[in-house]
Amino acid sequence: MPAPLILWFRRDLRLSDNPALAAAAATGDPVVPVFILDEVSNGVRPLGGASRWWLHHSLASLANGVSYLGSPLVLRRGPADAVLQQLIEETGAKGVFWNRLYDAASIDRDTRIKQDLQGSGRVAESFNGSLLHEPWTIKTKTGKPYSVFTPFWKAILALGDPGATEQTPEQMKAPDNPVDSDTLDDWSLLPTNPDWAGGLRDMWKPGEQTAQIQLRTFHDTALPDYGDGRDIPGANGTSMMSPHLHFGEISPRQIWRATRFWADAKELSAASGAAQAYLREIGWREFNQHLQFHFPNLPAQNVNQRFDAFPWVDDADALAAWQRGRTGYPIVDAGMRELWETGWMHNRVRMVVASFLVKHLRIHWRQGEDWFWDTLVDADPANNAGNWQWVAGCGFDAAPYFRIFNPILQGERFDTDGRYVRRWVPEIADLPDKYLHKPWEAPAALLEEAGIRLGDTYPSPIVDHKAARQTALDAYGALKNAAS
């Protein structure tokens, strides 16, 4: 029997359109599919709690699919290079196939692994399984990476279809001898004592099949009205693809193809517009992934280094109030509680809560990024850091410093009927719409009627919007003047 190949799954937990899987299966050689829980290699950031929950279920789903193809999934834990070496010794494998990652720590590690493999006469092949295009192929006319989104996206659109998706192989040969595997339970990825994952279980079903179903559901329900609907947090107007994309349960090429196909079938210009608007959001993911490749320090360092001098406020109480959804601003609190409960937050509200942290509270964006990293099921190093830097004003193509979201107006504009706030902040649900987003302005009689005692049953605002806005403008303004 020929020597097997190792198929190394990372953040590509799917069978369809998986280039490394397709290539490994196509060799006709036996394949050892493996997932390595690597929390110890240099620079690897430990997974957040919500991500660990998702990973457990996504791996369970992947294991089913891989077994069905014919070769069971092997689970191992430890530094990836040593684990792979060990597996090669056990199985006599002639090489390793994988799909690429683009964060600095993964690139360092994978480059070293590839060199070691090739140095010892083995095969090491990597593929693009998570981007429309490889980051090094999208360049300006002068050969530099794009740092502004719109021209970046135009350049991608000019390339047309990002390419065919891979066929799912019908089978994968197993090695002669079974390979030892950890069990998922060995890894204790799920929370116990306490089990806080009830809200996640209610909302999500990780795995490739669900990702495909969810995409179709989105096409059939929310996409036609995406232009407006995606901004209403109380409605199901967004695609909910983010965690599936992060773990590679679906590829952006599949989303591109299916969305284009959907729009063509409709033969309506409105459908085409909606499809373009949605793919543009996929474009922002692509943009952040490319930026992370070109600027490895994105997660740690201000892109605009003038911000290194910004007088961030160190306030543990304010940070905790923000984290727990007790700021006294209903739209902010609703978002933070949705995040805590479900591991996800509506995009519109992410902007509001992020702006509130870095501008109203002037707390460093990295403290917000840390919290999101731990609580989001879609936590992604590139998207998370890129978007936080964008809100803070120090990132690529960033929001101007004077753009400060008004949490009252945002609530009134995008949660007009109060459905979102009433769901997540039930203690003020009986307030009429008029005061729902600013309970402190409600007449005393109304508050009493609604069973609300501000500062007791629901917090008073921890900062005054107008004053906090002015302080932020002054601080950002000073930064500009000091540096120029």
Add this chain to the structure above:
DNA sequence: TTTTGAGTTGTTCGA
């Protein structure tokens, strides 16, 4: 090289 047009998501003020 110089010039030119353009740039995710907002808020406030005053007419």
Add this chain to the structure above:
DNA sequence: GTCGAACAACTCAAA
């Protein structure tokens, strides 16, 4: 209630 201007220049990307 609605509308336009100001916010602040600055940098990018392409011609």
